[in-house]
Amino acid sequence: MNIKISLPDGSVREFPQGTTGYDVALSISEGLARNALAIEVNGEVRDLSRALPEVASIKILTWNDPAGKNTFWHSSAHLLAEALEALYPGVKFGIGPPIDNGFYYDVDLGGRSLGEADLAAIESKVKELAKKESRFQRRDVTKAEALAYFTEKGDQYKLELINELADGTITFYEQGNFTDLCRGPHIPHTGFIKAFKLMNVAGAYWRGNEKNKMLTRLYGITFPKQKELDEHIHLLEEAKKRDHRKLGKELELFTFSEKVGMGLPLWLPKGTILRERLEQFMRRAQVKAGYDPVVTPHIGGKQLYVTSGHYEKYGKDSFQPIRTPDENEEFLLKPMNCPHHCEIYKSKPRSYRDLPVRLAEFGTVYRYEQSGELHGLTRVRGFTQDDAHIFCRPDQVKAEFVKVIDLVLHVFNSLGFTNYTAQVSLRDPANKEKYIGEDELWNRAEREIQEAADERGLKTVAVQGEAAFYGPKLDFMIKDALGRSWQLGTIQVDYILPQRFELEYVGSDNQRHRPVMIHRAPFGSLERFVAVLIEHCAGNFPLWLAPDQIAVLPISERFNDYAAEVFGKLKEFDIRGFLDDRDEKIGRKIRDAETKKIPFMLIVGEREAAEGKVAVRKHGQGDQGSLDLEEFITSFRKEIATP
Ligand SMILES: [Zn+2]
Ligand SMILES: [Zn+2]
Numbered sequence: 001m002n003i004k005i006s007l008p009d010g011s012v013r014e015f016p017q018g019t020t021g022y023d024v025a026l027s028i029s030e031g032l033a034r035n036a037l038a039i040e041v042n043g044e045v046r047d048l049s050r051a052l053p054e055v056a057s058i059k060i061l062t063w064n065d066p067a068g069k070n071t072f073w074h075s076s077a078h079l080l081a082e083a084l085e086a087l088y089p090g091v092k093f094g095i096g097p098p099i100d101n102g103f104y105y106d107v108d109l110g111g112r113s114l115g116e117a118d119l120a121a122i123e124s125k126v127k128e129l130a131k132k133e134s135r136f137q138r139r140d141v142t143k144a145e146a147l148a149y150f151t152e153k154g155d156q157y158k159l160e161l162i163n164e165l166a167d168g169t170i171t172f173y174e175q176g177n178f179t180d181l182c183r184g185p186h187i188p189h190t191g192f193i194k195a196f197k198l199m200n201v202a203g204a205y206w207r208g209n210e211k212n213k214m215l216t217r218l219y220g221i222t223f224p225k226q227k228e229l230d231e232h233i234h235l236l237e238e239a240k241k242r243d244h245r246k247l248g249k250e251l252e253l254f255t256f257s258e259k260v261g262m263g264l265p266l267w268l269p270k271g272t273i274l275r276e277r278l279e280q281f282m283r284r285a286q287v288k289a290g291y292d293p294v295v296t297p298h299i300g301g302k303q304l305y306v307t308s309g310h311y312e313k314y315g316k317d318s319f320q321p322i323r324t325p326d327e328n329e330e331f332l333l334k335p336m337n338c339p340h341h342c343e344i345y346k347s348k349p350r351s352y353r354d355l356p357v358r359l360a361e362f363g364t365v366y367r368y369e370q371s372g373e374l375h376g377l378t379r380v381r382g383f384t385q386d387d388a389h390i391f392c393r394p395d396q397v398k399a400e401f402v403k404v405i406d407l408v409l410h411v412f413n414s415l416g417f418t419n420y421t422a423q424v425s426l427r428d429p430a431n432k433e434k435y436i437g438e439d440e441l442w443n444r445a446e447r448e449i450q451e452a453a454d455e456r457g458l459k460t461v462a463v464q465g466e467a468a469f470y471g472p473k474l475d476f477m478i479k480d481a482l483g484r485s486w487q488l489g490t491i492q493v494d495y496i497l498p499q500r501f502e503l504e505y506v507g508s509d510n511q512r513h514r515p516v517m518i519h520r521a522p523f524g525s526l527e528r529f530v531a532v533l534i535e536h537c538a539g540n541f542p543l544w545l546a547p548d549q550i551a552v553l554p555i556s557e558r559f560n561d562y563a564a565e566v567f568g569k570l571k572e573f574d575i576r577g578f579l580d581d582r583d584e585k586i587g588r589k590i591r592d593a594e595t596k597k598i599p600f601m602l603i604v605g606e607r608e609a610a611e612g613k614v615a616v617r618k619h620g621q622g623d624q625g626s627l628d629l630e631e632f633i634t635s636f637r638k639e640i641a642t643p
Pocket of ligand 1: 074075180181182184185186
């Protein structure tokens with residue numbers, strides 16, 4: 001009897017018993033078979049060399065599939081281990097998983113520390129072994145066999161792991177002279193690994209427990225082509241240059257102070273200009289879109305968050321309540337703006353004609369993050385959301401989604417994020433009881449979110465089971481200039497807060513109804529958004545955002561007066577910048593302005609002063625010729641206008 005295999009395109013094909021993933025790949029095309037790394041069989045990733053079950057839906061995985069990459073990197077960890085064992089007989093192994101970018105292996109080198117020469121030796125050993133094209137071979141072993149093998153080897157770490165496994169579930173993988181305890185899967189053979197680099201060596205406690213022994217963690221990355229490794233290293237270097245923490249310091253945008261507290265950013269004057277421009281940009285767009293700005297306090301009574309459910313969710317694991325001298329009072333730093341906005345909605349009776357009510361606030365919230373999790377502006381303990389809540393009737397959800405999508409796209413376009421996709425997160429249809437809210441409302445909202453996205457021409461993927469228990473949502477993913485993905489601009493439907501806060505409106509039928517609530521924040525948090533923006537544009541902000549738009553540079557002291565006159569004129573037109581009248585050579589002044597990434601430099605000397613002109617220089621692009629000052633200001637003002 002033949003086996004039945006469903007392919008990703010929906011077709012079903014029959015193959016003889018014993019057909020492997022590799023055979024199927026080959027039957028599709030030789031190119032696919034050559035690049036195939038593993039196979040997904042009924043949702044499980046497996047070795048290509050294993051025989052397929054009688055009925056299966058499959059997908060052949062290559063380097064371009066995340067699961068294919070994972071398998072590649074995990075297999076590379078085995079290869080690294082093989083090299084280590086060849087170089088350091090008696091080395092013991094902890095675990096070696098794939099990670100976001102590459103893999104690591106935790107090893108016990110018996111107290112030996114690795115110097116530069118060792119690392120070079122490891123790299124060349126890995127490359128040498130890779131060329132052998134050793135096959136990764138899977139073998140079922142009994143627990144007794146597994147224990148015997150690693151007892152013989154004296155590897156207490158693997159023994160500890162085996163002891164936690166049930167007999168009958170244990171597999172070994174072997175390649176070349178190396179055998180590892182592993183459930184797999186792996187790529188066909190080591191020859192796929194064409195480029196390898198050791199990225200880092202660090203200490204790591206066995207199983208992350210500081211009471212255990214400190215092992216050596218070797219981080220590596222591999223690729224199927226040398227060119228891809230070269231590109232990866234180039235991107236890493238570029239990412240380092242663009243790191244928002246580094247640029248934030250160099251461009252004097254923000255800082256942190258131990259005394260103020262970890263994860264609590266201090267915005268410096270230049271960073272504040274940037275942030276205020278972003279706020280102003282969003283405020284204007286929101287007023288046009290019919291939002292009403294509101295302001296709410298940074299703290300709220302504990303009961304507010306008990307009602308909203310946030311206390312139950314965050315209470316113990318977040319900042320603890322603030323107590324007043326009156327013992328009966330307890331407040332929490334607000335982790336969310338939504339409960340406050342619900343109370344504003346409730347401040348007066350609402351009729352169906354009043355809806356939608358759109359309340360917008362640049363609301364600062366505080367969430368406890370463990371100190372180890374904090375990272376520049378992307379993971380902080382206090383941040384400001386460009387938050388808004390839309391309270392609408394169920395029949396208005398679609399129109400509101402369309403409007404919010406427009407707003408989000410306006411943000412992306414104005415800030416140079418041209419590469420984005422969106423995900424529609426839906427219920428798990430098999431577990432409908434997990435979700436709050438009526439079936440009919442869910443079906444309608446899910447359909448309408450998709451329709452709204454389609455209407456605006458968004459590239460979307462719909463993912464079942466990704467919705468929050470309280471409502472479906474639309475998430476945007478942008479790709480930055482380095483090809484890294486960031487999630488920005490979630491639009492979330494919420495059926496639970498209106499219920500918990502007993503929000504109502506009077507319908508055209510004179511009956512009380514519950515509004516639907518939509519949470520949305522196109523930037524997300526200003527802190528994180530600024531971090532993404534800095535790294536995306538490498539600190540070269542669009543002109544309308546740049547903290548300093550212009551530097552006026554007199555060629556020598558003799559022209560300081562004319563330079564001051566030019567600078568004064570610019571200020572009249574709200575052009576931001578500075579006058580560099582230091583007693584320095586012009587070359588030095590230009591270099592400094594370039595380092596500070598000032599978009600425009602106006603250089604003035606004898607001729608400019610005599611003719612009422614300025615010599616224009618653009619950051620990174622050099623000389624742009626001379627212009628009348630008035631002429632320059634007129635054209636420049638058009639360029640700096642907030643979109
Ligand atoms: Zn493995
Ligand atoms: Zn909210």
